[in-house]
Amino acid sequence: MKLDPPETREINYSQTRKNVTKWFDTEYSKYQRLASIPVISSVRLSLAPRSTTSANSVEDTTVKRANAKQVLEFVNAVLDTLDERSQKIIRSRHIQKLLSWQVEEIVNLSRPQLYVQDCKACAQFAQTMDMTAGTNLAAYKETSDNER
Structure with missing residues (x-):
């Protein structure tokens, strides 16, 4: 087994946090909605005109729902691979959409401390997602030619 070399560029924590926040707001929320669609056995509900391509719409929806789950x-x-504090921050802040003061109370941090820890948690999450799922959530600082 050949391992990829570790990423050596410096992470841009602020941009990575923005990327992760946007991913949870758009992609993750789509999967949540799709996964919660009830299973429809034989009734065909559609607002679109009938066509031959939508004949298997119930099956397609069932497959999409299973994939979302x-x-x-x-x-x-x-x-679950992240440390406990990072898990709490991401779950409460980015999934449950709690307000900053609520998350501060949960993890017992001040607002500036929470921001730093949120950035670190998002970086860990982003790097793991990038390595395992092929996302591009982690952002890296640009290096000048002098630093190379």
Whole structure:
């Protein structure tokens, strides 16, 4: 087994946090909605005109729903690899959408400390997702030619 060399560029914590926040707001929330769609056995509900391509819409929806549930389970597995504080921060801040003061109370941190820890938690999450799921959540600082 060949391992990829470790990333040596310096992480841009602020941009990575923005990327992770946006991912949870858009992608993760789509998977949550899709996974919660009830299973429809034989009734065909559609606002679109009938066409031959939508004949298997119930089956397609069932497959998409199952895939969404797998994605949510995978994200939970990634979160489980993080330390307890990072898990609490990401779950409360980015999944449950609690307000800053609520998260501060949960993890017992001041607002500036929470921001730093949130950035670090997002970086850990982003790097793990990038390595395992092929996302591009982690952002890196640009290096000048003099630093190379």
